[in-house]
Amino acid sequence: MSLTINDLGKAVLETHYAVRGPIVARAQELERAGKKIIYCNIGNPQALGQKPIAYVRQVLALAEWPELAALAPEAFPADVLEAARAIGANAAGGVGAYSESKGLRFVRQAVARFIAERDSGDGVEVTADPEHIFLTDGASKGVQSALRLLIASSDDGIMVPVPQYPLYSATITLYGGVQVGYYLDEAAGWSLSRKMLDKALLEARAKGTNVKAICVINPGNPTGAVLSRGNIEMVIRFAKEHGLSILADEVYQTNTYRPGERFVSFARILTELGEKEVSLFSFHSCSKGYLGECGQRGGYMEVRNVPGEVLAQITKLQSIALCANLPGQVLVYCLVNPPRPGQPSYERYRAEREGVIESLRRRADLLARGLNDIPGYSCQPITGAMYAFPTITLPEGRTDDEYCLALLESTGICVVPGSGFGQEPGKAHFRTTILPPIDELSEVVGKIKEFHLSWR
Numbered sequence: 001m002s003l004t005i006n007d008l009g010k011a012v013l014e015t016h017y018a019v020r021g022p023i024v025a026r027a028q029e030l031e032r033a034g035k036k037i038i039y040c041n042i043g044n045p046q047a048l049g050q051k052p053i054a055y056v057r058q059v060l061a062l063a064e065w066p067e068l069a070a071l072a073p074e075a076f077p078a079d080v081l082e083a084a085r086a087i088g089a090n091a092a093g094g095v096g097a098y099s100e101s102k103g104l105r106f107v108r109q110a111v112a113r114f115i116a117e118r119d120s121g122d123g124v125e126v127t128a129d130p131e132h133i134f135l136t137d138g139a140s141k142g143v144q145s146a147l148r149l150l151i152a153s154s155d156d157g158i159m160v161p162v163p164q165y166p167l168y169s170a171t172i173t174l175y176g177g178v179q180v181g182y183y184l185d186e187a188a189g190w191s192l193s194r195k196m197l198d199k200a201l202l203e204a205r206a207k208g209t210n211v212k213a214i215c216v217i218n219p220g221n222p223t224g225a226v227l228s229r230g231n232i233e234m235v236i237r238f239a240k241e242h243g244l245s246i247l248a249d250e251v252y253q254t255n256t257y258r259p260g261e262r263f264v265s266f267a268r269i270l271t272e273l274g275e276k277e278v279s280l281f282s283f284h285s286c287s288k289g290y291l292g293e294c295g296q297r298g299g300y301m302e303v304r305n306v307p308g309e310v311l312a313q314i315t316k317l318q319s320i321a322l323c324a325n326l327p328g329q330v331l332v333y334c335l336v337n338p339p340r341p342g343q344p345s346y347e348r349y350r351a352e353r354e355g356v357i358e359s360l361r362r363r364a365d366l367l368a369r370g371l372n373d374i375p376g377y378s379c380q381p382i383t384g385a386m387y388a389f390p391t392i393t394l395p396e397g398r399t400d401d402e403y404c405l406a407l408l409e410s411t412g413i414c415v416v417p418g419s420g421f422g423q424e425p426g427k428a429h430f431r432t433t434i435l436p437p438i439d440e441l442s443e444v445v446g447k448i449k450e451f452h453l454s455w456r
Ligand SMILES: Cc1ncc(COP(=O)(O)O)c(C=O)c1O
Pocket: 043, 137, 138, 139, 140, 141, 165, 167, 217, 221, 249, 251, 284, 285, 286, 287, 294, 297, 298, 299
């Protein structure tokens, strides 16, 4: 007899991943039947029209096919040729060969320089070690690898924000650990509070859970909020007091929309505090920000305050899949090693980068204002990432799952119910991205309003 569902493990069956769940399946069905669908369910910028950065694609094209430089010499500025030459010189066999398990060393060196430059300043010098950097297929694989390492038994718990990005809940379930939710304070712009962290930890311990780590997503998905440096410091002190590792998901670090705001990383604050005992896993990705290269699967994990023998175990886990994909590693190189002022690609790169971020900023503002204009809606300011997570007031007894399905059927707008991310009992939300082009986004807000006012 062929394989049946009963042959599958409980962990697999209990794993859910809301952003590609049943509502999306229904949207695809409606699309096949000819209905226009506006996909606001997933942070996939290029699928909604964000243009790739030319520099990145030029370097990638040459990495894939070095002969192109001679065939179309005018197509490639000198700094692109130089980047491609560096890749050719450092990646034995080019992008068609496996690299070492951690990823190409010269890319990891570039990541280390990037972190040092990003985080140093105002009298603080942050350093990074290429041997503590692992190139991954998107940030997702890095997160999974850290969680794999930390979850050793069915009593092991990982603190995750509520609401959270379902990569965390899904992976913790799959690896057989315990998800320990801590609530974010919506009214205070989705910030973290020490009180909520203590409460979640105490309750979990009282149930016999061995809490091992805390995950923080900054800027937040689905919240669209950027954490204050005070909040980051508080998490580090909390982790230290309770012997927890920190997973800092910083994939939206260039999606910040407050004018003049500079992203503050966990690595920076850890260094400021001179903290040597709290283990930190931080993640970055080529999928978000102005690159938006979700399909290329580039990312990295940087690890701090972890002994060599643990690093060796991470390398071993990486080596099971041999290495991260090489084109993705090239993308990481472009992410962390962009054109510098004075180089031939710089002006175009700068204009494209700022064009993307400025357009996202305008869309974030339009969406938050538009949603707040709907009676029964309340949306916190969107200061980072790519999402809004408004509270919605629903008729007695109705759920956000029903609401989102009805919204889809009626308007073609595909959003994800709050239940997929977690929310306070008795509250209802949905997550929408800010990604549709600005005209379409105005239409989205108008249609949501019309739908909301008539739905019973
Ligand atoms: C918070 C967060 N972390 C990680 C990821 C994974 O991104 P990727 O694997 O494409 O780098 C996403 C994707 O949406 C995300 O929102």
